[in-house]
């Protein structure tokens with residue numbers, strides 16, 4: 511599918527590591543743009559009736575990824591949506607194809623220090639419930655950063671920046687893309 515068709519669906523998809531701010535930024539971005547907001551993790555929890563740590567405990571990461579794939583497939587098919595994905599959504603090639611083919615993808619980037627600060631108090635991310643969350647985040651970023659870049663139309667730096675300023679930058683860049691699209 512061409513990138514133009516992807517743009518015309520009116521979808522913005524947020525990808526990036528845990529703690530980049532996808533859920534927080536996504537909700538505000540949707541409000542500013544007058545679009546609906548969905549979060550793939552929230553949808554998984556809603557459909558399953560179990561919270562993420564319990565899904566990991568019972569079904570393992572593999573079970574979670576299967577559920578995530580179903581949800582990404584369904585949500586990315588909607589229109590005029592801001593979708594915050596989970597940090598591992600880019601792992602499956604099917605998800606990457608849906609995200610890049612059905613909307614405009616923003617990679618929210620954060621340094622390891624920043625990601626650690628934003629995730630250290632939250633017990634809801636099973637992958638970080640380890641003795642060394644820094645090493646875990648480093649390993650995940652080494653594997654996933656190329657995948658985030660592969661699907662992204664734009665990379666947004668979030669370190670030391672307020673939610674408001676990140677939202678503002680995404681809106682500006684999206685509006686610019688819209689203008690370029692209309693000029694064609």
Ligand SMILES: Nc1ncnc2c1ncn2[C@@H]1O[C@H](COP(=O)(O)OP(=O)(O)O)[C@@H](O)[C@H]1O
Pocket residue numbers: 526527528529530531532533534535594628629668671672673676
């Ligand atoms: N730009 C930011 N500045 C300060 N705090 C932020 C920023 N973005 C997110 N946060 C905070 O970091 C934590 C993790 O954000 P969240 O949106 O859950 O990230 P993600 O969905 O990418 O894992 C939340 O407590 C959120 O309020």
Ligand SMILES: O=C(O)C1=C[C@@H](OP(=O)(O)O)[C@@H](O)[C@H](O)C1
Pocket residue numbers: 526527528529532533551562595596597598599634635636637
């Ligand atoms: O990076 C990951 O593999 C995960 C990220 C989480 O979402 P956030 O990126 O919104 O924290 C959630 O999907 C799950 O705990 C797995």
Ligand SMILES: [Mg+2]
Pocket residue numbers: 532533534551594595596
């Ligand atoms: Mg999130």
